[in-house]
Amino acid sequence: MRRVLSPVPIAVICVLLALIALLAYGLAQNEPDRGVDEALARGEREPAPALELPRLGGGGSASLADYRGRVVVLNFWASWCEPCKDESPLLERWHRRMRDRGGTVLGVDMLDVTDSAQQFIAEYGLTYPMLKDRDGEGLERFGVVQYPETFVIDRQGRIAAVQRGPVDEEFMQSSVAPLLERS
Amino acid sequence: MRRTVLALAALALAVSPGAAAARDCPRTTLGDIEDEVMCPVCGTPLGLASEAPQAQDERAYIQQLIHRCKSKDEVKQALVAEYGENVLALPGDQGDDDLGDVLVYVIPALGIALAAAGIAFAVVRWRRPEAKGRALAGADGARLDDDMERYDL
Numbered sequence: 132m133r134r135v136l137s138p139v140p141i142a143v144i145c146v147l148l149a150l151i152a153l154l155a156y157g158l159a160q161n162e163p164d165r166g167v168d169e170a171l172a173r174g175e176r177e178p179a180p181a182l183e184l185p186r187l188g189g190g191g192s193a194s195l196a197d198y199r200g201r202v203v204v205l206n207f208w209a210s211w212c213e214p215c216k217d218e219s220p221l222l223e224r225w226h227r228r229m230r231d232r233g234g235t236v237l238g239v240d241m242l243d244v245t246d247s248a249q250q251f252i253a254e255y256g257l258t259y260p261m262l263k264d265r266d267g268e269g270l271e272r273f274g275v276v277q278y279p280e281t282f283v284i285d286r287q288g289r290i291a292a293v294q295r296g297p298v299d300e301e302f303m304q305s306s307v308a309p310l311l312e313r314s
Numbered sequence: 315m316r317r318t319v320l321a322l323a324a325l326a327l328a329v330s331p332g333a334a335a336a337r338d339c340p341r342t343t344l345g346d347i348e349d350e351v352m353c354p355v356c357g358t359p360l361g362l363a364s365e366a367p368q369a370q371d372e373r374a375y376i377q378q379l380i381h382r383c384k385s386k387d388e389v390k391q392a393l394v395a396e397y398g399e400n401v402l403a404l405p406g407d408q409g410d411d412d413l414g415d416v417l418v419y420v421i422p423a424l425g426i427a428l429a430a431a432g433i434a435f436a437v438v439r440w441r442r443p444e445a446k447g448r449a450l451a452g453a454d455g456a457r458l459d460d461d462m463e464r465y466d467l
Binding site for chain 1: 354355367368370371372375395396397398399400428432435436439
């Protein structure tokens with residue numbers, strides 16, 4: 132005898148499948164974009180995403196395009212981020228080394244209280260330009276998921292290197308110094 | 315004498331500008347706010363993000379604002395100025411996603427209604443076969459009795 136499945140189990144299965152699909156979609160949405168890392172692994176340089184943010188502490192806004200023709204060490208940081216404290220003196224040293232050779236460090240303070248960020252800047256004597264990523268727009272565009280992260284952008288506006296986590300002297304020597312020589 | 319001095323000291327404190335300001339302060343508490351705002355880095359309401367450094371920083375900022383006599387709405391506005399609209403956790407607070415604000419209430423209600431209907435249906439189905447089974451057993455039993463009578467030698 133042919134047994135017809137009642138509509139209730141069918142509905143339950145459909146609801147379960149819908150929930151599983153929703154969960155999978157949510158997980159996929161939270162997956163960080165690793166296109167830059169993959170391109171670098173293939174030896175390719177992707178154009179850096181457009182980024183325009185207000186300057187930290189006021190004074191209008193600045194965009195990455197303003198720095199075209201210079202080597203930019205784009206550093207995403209926050210005052211509450213412990214590893215950011217370790218790398219800041221190194222970034223400041225490199226900024227001073229780079230600024231007369233067509234390069235700059237560009238800090239992006241992300242998801243942070245402005246007063247705390249300014250205290251941090253004063254404490255570590257940071258002189259490089261700073262932008263404020265109030266709502267994480269820059270983080271999303273660059274696929275930043277951990278703090279700090281640094282992107283090295285060449286004079287043509289392409290991402291030449293990326294460091295997920297704090298930078299060190301070795302990274303700066305191997306990823307930034309060669310770009311400064313090619314002016 | 316000592317009581318008089320204490321009473322005078324209490325009176326002096328009560329009429330001082332600081333005390334007046336404290337009396338005028340809205341009763342804003344951290345606990346009241348942290349359920350209604352997000353820890354943007356953690357992606358959870360601030361109340362659930364206990365140890366994250368960004369959450370601790372955000373709490374310290376809220377405490378600062380409370381000490382400056384800011385009301386709950388003023389604290390929320392200050393948080394939006396620092397972290398953007400995504401810091402607001404309550405549906406309706408962000409103001410630009412009306413459909414999302416409605417759905418966030420409708421979907422759970424729909425889910426509860428469907429679950430209740432499913433449970434009710436399952437209970438009815440669970441009870442019915444048992445009753446049907448008893449009825450069949452009764453009919454079978456009667457037929458058996460008839461047969462037994464017919465073949466009774």
